[in-house]
Amino acid sequence: MLEGLLFESFVAMGTIAFAMSGAFKAIRHEFDVLGLLVLGFSTALGGGLIRDALLHRTPAAFIDDGPAVYALIGCAITMLSHRLSRKHVFGLTDPNSRAFLFLDAIGLAAFTVMGASAGAASGLNAFGIVMLAALTGVGGGMIRDVLAGETPLVLKEDFYATATIIGAIIFFAMYRLSFAMATVTAASFMVTLLLRLLAIQYRWQLPKPKL
C-alpha cells in the first residue's frame, strides 16, 4: 500500500520532469505555446503511448487523468517560470541543474520499472521486457528530439538509456528467478536510479566505435 503510493509519487515526479524537459526544449527552439505543450506532453507521455500501442492496451493516460495532469503541471512550471521571471525556479527549470537531473533520474527509474513490469505481465521474452522498459523510459525523449529536429541525444552520448537497459535486465533476471514482485520492482528501480546518478556525478560516457 505504502510502496504503491511511494511508487506513484515517483511516476508523478518523473512525468513532471519529462514534461519540463520537453517544454524547455520547445522554448529554446522558439516553438509557440502549442508547440511547447505538444513537446512537453510527447516527452512525458510518448514513451507510454508507444508501449501501450505495442501491447495493444488502451493508453493508460487516456483512461486515468493523472498522467495528463502531471504533464500539464510540468509544462506550466517551465512556461510560467520563463514568462514571469525569466529566471529558473530553484534551478528546477534549468535542465542542466542538479535538482532537475535528480528529478529526471527518478522519473527514468520509475518509467523503466513500469515498462518492464508491463512486459512481464504480458509474458514477453527478455528482449520484449528490456525493449518496453527502454521505450517507456527514453521513448518520450526520443520523440521530443526528433520533433525538435535534433538527433536523439541518447543515441550520441550520455549514460542514460544504458541505465534503463541495465535496470531492465536486472528486472528480467530477478523475475525469472521468481523473486517477489515487490523485490524485483524495488531492486530494478534502485539500480537504474543509482547508475544514472553515478553517471551524472562522474560524467560516464559509453565508448564510440570509430570508423
Added chain:
Amino acid sequence: MLEGLLFESFVAMGTIAFAMSGAFKAIRHEFDVLGLLVLGFSTALGGGLIRDALLHRTPAAFIDDGPAVYALIGCAITMLSHRLSRKHVFGLTDPNSRAFLFLDAIGLAAFTVMGASAGAASGLNAFGIVMLAALTGVGGGMIRDVLAGETPLVLKEDFYATATIIGAIIFFAMYRLSFAMATVTAASFMVTLLLRLLAIQYRWQLPKPKL
C-alpha cells in the same frame, strides 16, 4: 442519412487535400515518384493510422477502400498538374492558395471530429479525446514534415492544431453534457472550421515563450 453523406464528403475532401499537401512537399524536396506517394499517403492517412493503433482497432483504411482511393486522387492531381502544365490547377494545387487552404480547413475539421468521436466511443477521458482528435487532424502533417526533414510546422507557428484542440474540447464538453451526437459533431466541426478560417483570414499566431 443526409448528414452522413455530407460528412463523408468532407472527409473525402480533407483526405484529398492532405494528400496534395504531402505530394507538393515531396516535389519541393525533389523526392521521386515513390517518395511523392509515400508523403501523400502519410499525410492523408498517417493520423488515422496512429489513432487506430492507439485504440487497437484495425486501421479503417485497411478495410474500407475509400481513404486510399482519395489519397491516390490527391497525389495524382498534384503530380499531373505539375508534370503536364507545371501550372497550378485553379490555384488548388498551390498549398498557399485560398482554394487549397479552404479545402484543407474542411479536412482538418472533419478529421478532428472523427478522432474525437473515436475516442468518445472508446470511453476515453478528456485528454484521450482531445489527443486523438489532434493526432487524427495534424498527425499526418507531422509525419510529412519529419519525413521531409523539417520541424513540424504546427509546432512553430500558425493557428492550426489549436483550432483542432479547441474543437475537440467543445466536442468533449458537449458530449459530457449529453447533447445529441449529431449536435456534438456538427458544433465541433463548425467551431474547428470557423477558427481555422478566421486564423487564415487574420493571420492569427500563438504567442511564443521567450527564453
Added chain:
Amino acid sequence: MLEGLLFESFVAMGTIAFAMSGAFKAIRHEFDVLGLLVLGFSTALGGGLIRDALLHRTPAAFIDDGPAVYALIGCAITMLSHRLSRKHVFGLTDPNSRAFLFLDAIGLAAFTVMGASAGAASGLNAFGIVMLAALTGVGGGMIRDVLAGETPLVLKEDFYATATIIGAIIFFAMYRLSFAMATVTAASFMVTLLLRLLAIQYRWQLPKPKL
C-alpha cells in the same frame, strides 16, 4: 517443411543485414555503442513492430527470441569488424558492397512477403496488404534514417521500396485469384528479389517530378 526452413533462413539473413546497415550508419554518425544497438535493432525490427502495432498483435520479436538474436548478431558483426580490424569482412560489412546488397535484397524480399501475408491473414484490402508489406520491408530503414537525422533514403532515390510494392501487388493479385499460398509466397518473394537485384545491377531510378 523444407520451404519453411528456407524462408526462415531468408528472414534471418535479412534481419542480420538490416541490423548491419543500422549499425554501420550509427558508426558513421559517431553514435556510441548504445546508439549503435538502438539503430541496428530499429532497422532490423522496427518495420515488424509497426506492422504488429497496426494489426494489434503482440510483436513477434517480443515472443520469439530469433529476431532479437539475429539483430544482435548483425550489430556484433559490424561493431567487431570495425573495432578490431577497421577493415570490412569480405566486403560484407560495407553497405555498398555487392555481397551486402545481395544479403539486403534477400531480407527485403523476405520481409515483404511476411508483411503481405500478415495483412492477408487479417483480411485486409489491397491497400492494407501493400502498406503492411512496404512497412515491414522498408519501415525499419526509415526509422533508422529519421533517428540519424537524415531524410529517409527510400523517399529520394533508388528502386528499393518500389520492388517491395510491386512484389506486394503480385502477392495481392495472386492471393485474390486463389493461388496456393506456397505459390503466392514464392512468386512474390522471387519478383521482389529479382526487381531489387536488377535495380542494383542497372542502377534503376524512379523519375522525379519537377517543380
